[in-house]
Amino acid sequence: MSLRPPAEDAQEARSSFFIGARSSDDSEERERHPLILQKANALASGNCLKEAIDLFSVAMRYGSVLPEQLGTLVDCVLRNFKTKAAGPDSPPGRGRHAEESRRGDDAFDCPNCRGFLGEPVTTGCGHSYCKRCLQRGLLAKCKLCGGAVGGEEKVNVVLCGLLEKWFPGELERSKTLCKVDELCRRRRYHEAVSLATDAIQSDPESAAGARLSRAEAYMALKLYRLALEDTEFNCSAEALFRKAMVLHEMGRVDESLQVFLHCLAVDKDFPGAKRRVEKILCDLLSPADENVKVGLRETAQNTSPHLRNKTPVTDAETQPPSPVQRQHLLRAASAHDHLESLEKRWESLERPGLSRTHSLRAHGSSCGEEGLKRVCSAPQLGDQDKGSLLKRKLSVSDSEQYVAASGSNKLKKQGIAKGSKQKAAKAKAPRSVPEDLLDPNDLECSLCMRLFYEPVTTPCGHTFCKKCLERCLDHTPQCPLCKESLKAYLACRNYMVTTVLDMLIKQYLSQAYAERTKTHLEEARELSDLTKNVPIFVCTMAYPTVPCPLHVFEPRYRLMIRRCMDTGTRQFGMCINDPQKGFVDYGCMLTIRSVHFLPDGRSVVDTIGGKRFRVVSRGMKDGYSIANIEYLGDTRVESSDELQRLQELHDAVYEQARVWFQNLKIHFHNQILQHFGPMPEREADIQATPNGPACCWWLLAVLPIDPRYQLCVLSMSSLKDRLVKIQQILTYLQSIPNH
Known part of the structure; x- marks a missing residue:
């Protein structure tokens, strides 16, 4: 599918529509209803407001169009409204959010x-x-x-x-x-x-x-x-929305439409405003009879400079436009360069008294011309008139930035006066906390009984330190105070700091906050030391360079994994169980590559083996094991003759392992590939790392031997001894029939 600029899609949509409109067969039009809607949306996306209105109106003649299907049209209308209301001389960046960012909140x-x-x-x-x-x-x-x-x-x-x-x-x-x-x-x-x-x-x-x-x-x-x-x-978005609702309730639909648009210009995400505009546009675009459809086609034919020479759509276009259509045409054309010629063409034909009108001077207009007339949706107007007046109601080049309910000049003056009062009110000094009422105990976490650090508020309204809350949710998905279920909150894992409380602590309790921060950093520094108090996951054998996926569900290990991530080390030790000591004397460090959290708090952790270590001392921290460790490495061979013999032994073991792996039954072969990946390639320098060649650890992980025997090989600091042990295991396995 090729991507083209919206302008090309809009031009194609215009051309395709007026060529296809030659057919007088209504059944064919009904079948093309989805295509008409698609082209109308393309026109709206290309900011061709006038033509989009025409095409949406035609679509409504041949099928139902729901208000929510007019979202693209509303966006187009709003873009035009903002452009016209702001004026060409408006400086960039002006708006509600820009203004708010400049004042002290x-x-x-x-x-x-x-x-x-x-x-x-x-x-x-x-x-x-x-x-x-x-x-x-x-x-x-x-x-x-x-x-x-x-x-x-x-x-x-x-x-x-x-x-x-x-x-x-x-x-x-x-x-x-x-x-x-x-x-x-x-x-x-x-x-x-x-x-x-x-x-x-x-x-x-x-x-x-x-x-x-x-x-x-x-x-x-x-x-x-x-x-x-x-x-x-x-002039807030809420005030504009409420005003538009009142105007709409009074039957003054055109005024309510523009105020709704003003509301969206102030706040494009204001709830309900866009839905209201969609509903109004849907009502105004819905024609009462065939004459509305003909009138809209005439309008598009005559006002678009790109379409004046197209083949006529119907015979009705030879008829002179009605006064309502002439006014509609002038309003729709106000956004185009050919406004003056249209005014001169029909100036002598316009009849006064068609409907109640009043003039508005267009602010921000580069040409400074008198604004066009704006017709109010009075109760006496019929459905046919409503359909043809839509584009004129959306013409914002002739409207004040703040649309009046009645009497634009009066309201404009009021708006200026009110704006001055609002600026004066907003200039008042911000509130300050009374010093005699400031008590640090009011800002203490109910779990750790210390000053809040990174305070987080749950949906039930209770606040805790972020780390304290996470530890509680490791055990049960309930609020520690009110016991309300926090399963949905836990599933999102979106523990965002409550900004107001965090600001109050930093501003009014700066000394206490500095001490609390110092304590937090010391605890984090202690957790970051990978030789002292290293967290130990007591579970299975792990080996250097070999992947080790883990399913973490116990609360103590959920806490441990989270701390490893928070401190940035992303590492912990892995050892197998020992009935007497709790865990064995040798293990392997694992590095966390990724963590996938499940909705109930469990997680799937992808790790890979790193350095080997020996346990010096053991301990416990918050329920999980810790240890002081020292790292292991292979003793390097310096003699060239001895290194040559070691290289030959390595090559022999590697070839023996390759043959053994290829001769495995397909079931076992696929299982090993799925869990551990393919056998590592032969390495050029077998002493490049302290742990030796990766193929040795891969073989130790996949060979069907007792974990205690694997532990013995893991603890060896001689590459020669490790290769000999693996060679013995391979020889034994190859001697077993049908293995």
Whole structure:
């Protein structure tokens, strides 16, 4: 499949459609319905908004189109909206996120609504939001890192306790706001209005959330004017969304559509806004009769500079365009260079009084022309008019950056005044923790009874040190405090640090944090020493250069493997069991190549053998064995004659081993290949490494001999003695009939 630029796909889609549209057979069109949709999406992807609208409308004439199938069209509309609303002179990087990144954030503000972080809920990414934002579903992704927001997390117990102790008044107001939302959910709107009004009067400067909750209650009570007034006090995505909902409820669909688009321009991931735009577009594109389809085809034929000379689609295009279609055509053409010629062509034909209109001066326009008229979706307009007016409603070159509900100039002035007030409010000094209320005991882990180090909050709202929580989950997938199941949390293994708590500790308890960090680093340094207190996995025989896959399920070894990964050594010792000592005196170091964690906490660890060692002393740490060790290596042969004889012995043993392996039964042969891989190649320098040739260890691993005998060979420091032992084993196995 070849990849081409969207513009080529768009051009092909336009050409293919108008050639295929010559056919008058409706049954053929219905069969081509999926292809029409595909071409419409190609046009939208190529940013050909006008033609895409035409083609989506045609698709709806010959088959059903669901709102969710208009996602590409919505994206195209939004791109055009942002471009036109911003204007050509707008500096790059302007936007909500760029503005927010420049101002100093209060650690106790919600990253979404910028209100007080009352009843904080910590999401899986480690960032905390106010309970209201999550309960009302006001964000689909984390505003700070883009991580997924589940919405099922509970209030952060530690952080909520701290805020209640430090800022009791603000926390109480946050709880009141949640009560207002709860009253709305229970449809007790009059009580919600009363409670929200009290909250606004008690603290007007921090009442943005209360006003928006009251607007929702007003809308449910059909008090639309009051609802709109409550949405005008800030320009947040939530306020725009609420305003658009009110306008849509009032039947002012075209205004609601543009405000929904403004909401998406502020926050492209605002939940529900895109679905609303898709639904509105679907309704407006659905024609009431055949004349709408003909009108849309006329429009595409006449407005597109690339298609004016194409073969006519139907005989109806010879008819003069209706006044509604002329206005629609002007709006659709406002994004193109041939606007002036179209205005002159129909200026004398336009009839006044077609519908209620008012002019808007286009801001950010490079030509500075008078904005085109914007028709409101009044109740008296029929379905046929709605379909033909869609492209004009989406023309944003003539709209203010902030779309007015009524009276654009008035609202523009209000918006400037409100913006000044908001900047003044945001310029206030950030909150600081009262020193007399700062207690390090409030920030201690309930498991290790020390200051939090890398605090992690579970979905049930409890916080622990990351290492402490991992150790507990090694034993049981439940919260150590409330015993709530954490199986899903364990399966994700996404233990992200709670940023607010981590920041509070570093900022307000810097000395205690420095001491805690020092202790942590000392413990990590101790674990990184690969000669003292080396972790020992008591399980099976391991050999240098030979793979050793492991299935780790015991809690003590889960902890051990994790520590090896965290310290960066990725190594541990492997020994077989000894009834008296716990484990034998000789073993082999294993290096972790990869770890695959299973949902229940178990893991499959791929390791490969490294250095051999001898145990000097034994011990225990957190349930698993440790040892002080010294590494082993082969004694080098210096004499040339002796080295020559050693080389001949090696070659003889290698050839004998190759013959033995080739003569194995196919079943055993395949099993060895599957578990240990092929026999290593002959090495040019048999003394290149302290462990000698790899073929010796591969043979020792695959030969069917007692582990104690294997251990004896592993501990040898003479390559000659090791080759002799292997030769004896091979000779014995080859002497057995039918082996």
